[in-house]
Amino acid sequence: MASSSSSSSALYRISNLQNHISPLEATNKLRSLVKISPQVSEALSNGRAVVALESTIISHGMPYPQNLQTAKEVESIVRENGAVPATIAILNGVPCIGLNEEELERLASLGKSVQKTAGRDIAYVVATRGNGATTVSATLFFASMVGIQVFVTGGIGGVHRHANQTMDISSDLTALGRTPIAVISAGVKSILDIPKTLEYLETQEVYVAAYKSDEFPAFFTEKSGCKPPSRVDSPEDYANKKLNRQAGILFAVPIPKQHSAAGNLIESATQRALTEAREQNVTGNAETPFLLARVNELTGGTSLAANCGSPFSANVSYLINLKLKLDSGLLKNIFLTTMAAFTVDFQLCFIAILVWLFSCFCLSAFFFKKRKEPELQDCNLPPSPPSVPVIGHLHLLLSVPVHKSFQKLSSKYGPLLYLRALTSPTVLATKNEAVDVGKEMINVTNNTICRMIMGRKCSEENGEAEQLRDLLTKSLSLVRKFLIASTVGPLLKKLGISLFEKEIMEVSQKYDELLEKIIKEREDNPNKKVDRYLIDVLLEGCADDNAEFEISRNQIKALLVELFLGGIETSGQTTSWIMAELINHPEMLKRLREEIISVVGKTKLIQETDRSNLPYLQAVVKELHPHSPIVVRNATEGCKIGGFYIPQNTTMIINTYAVMRDPDSWEEPDEFQPERFMVPPSKGNKEMREQLDLNYIPFGGGRRGCPGSNLGSIFVGLAIGTMVHCFDWSIDGEKVNMEEAGDVNLSMAHPL
């Protein structure tokens, strides 16, 4: 059953990492942490059939809510066949065998922010209390641990085509070799090396049989050209194969006839992509991403999946449908990242530190006299909500989503709040800060930013794009940590605790490797004098002792990281929110489209120069959801704000979210009303326009305000304009779900 009380401590969980070294001990310890659903538990003790299901296909296979619907459909087919489904996943560090509706919904809606968890990752995800979607190898591990004997999955991994150079062999195969479970799958995809996969399974002593076929199926097609070691024709046959061995059994069930047409289409696209890869000499690690992307392009991704999504049949063939449906979804290549999992992990570590600090403080309060701060005693500090002894208001700073809890406090105590995290003072200023921003936001994609900086995009094919996205997600998860660290960090540093150093070092090392590669490529570019981008100018400055500016190689890298971080996620999220609002307000979408058509026409694409003639487009873009709900400043010296005294070294948290939703400043602040920004530039409205500018702070403000706001406004206007101009939009259900993910960046809880 669920974890013991001690297991809720992060340190305890982290100590579990050592079990990685000793798998047997790990298995025993993990068993005590596993949560088995009442249905699965009852079925196992009564000897009823239980079918294990993996969860990576839910989190990474399709977008929400399609994935939820499919997961439920699959479970109900298992039930219809008289067995109990046990979908396996790790939630908040607890391995769950069998998910209830709520858990399934959560997993599905978290999507790709859940860590894809193979066997080797289990200890890490559990120890850091993360959310993990189990792959074949991890599902095998948990299923066998609790005594489940059958596992149905879409497909298993295999030996990659260039494994002789790359050693890329899926751990699914070794896991099968050591786990005595019957795995039913649709075979192995032809982008893998099927003959070598079968060889490897033989080495692992895995019994392999094709179901009612003399050929081993290739996932999308009935035939792969490879002969399976054996064949089974009925469940009885299967039962006869179920010997008491220590290795797994793999049953490969060919795609059902009714789906073979769609399967053949995917297969022929795969074959074409393989030929192209050979022609273009794409090999090694670059080959699989190249093939997946190319097959996606050639098949149109989801349209094919929809064709394959017909009702599941009553026997094991349902898994083929599932496979097809999910895998086509996978090919869609949608990368949705949120920071939810990281938040959880961070909070846990922090709680552990807190417990320790609490003890230290109790002792110090007992043994040492409190230092007085006479200079503050007569000061008119801002109002302060009740605090908890020793930790002060730290619990408020850690609450999620922090901007909403601050907004509530401000509505009760006023625009300026004095908070104390341990001993560090913090001021929340939530009103009318003078800022000089207010330009529309823009969708600056990863590619656009990279192209502007270095003249080429980070390529999907060689994995660079994925690498960059991964680094951005990790960096953004560190942002929240930095926010907290900026309030309590100096104190902890004094106590010899360095927060997140290891994590920061890892991320920065990976950035360094990626950027070093890009910089070298630019340095070796023979056309660099003609074909000049930002990076070339910076590199020239670095190499030239007499240049107008001085910049080191490391500083160039830091600047590029800053631009990636500042421009990519912000623009992407902002665009999603705006588009979601427009879809929920079809009359506004219609008005915007009419404006664009009247200026641009129906046959041309919207250009940068059209923007000034599109006031409604500009207003729509301005009516955004602020991507960074809080920005932070530090008072380097004591000062007065709004009549209150702010002591030196106070961290000031500006709640842009609350300012942008302040009912004293905005009429109906929670409503999407682009019209509020359509104030005619006549003299009479000057004051009104100035007031609007003062209240409008989604780009922060002052010297550290966003330097990319202007640049962004050009491209994002174009992105929104183009999407509205060129496409019809419709969604499942009546409205887009506008729930906010509770995090430091305002992302959609249910990505559009």
Ligand code: HEM
């Ligand atoms: C819709 C798009 C964007 C939004 C909502 C946004 C928002 C913000 C916010 C709120 C800040 C913090 C400001 C403060 O502390 O006062 C910031 C900082 C920054 N932004 Fe943006 N930004 C966007 C686009 C861009 C783009 C396109 C770039 C450049 C390519 C960029 C580069 C930066 C940088 C480098 C900083 C750090 C500035 C500093 O610390 O001095 N941003 N952004």
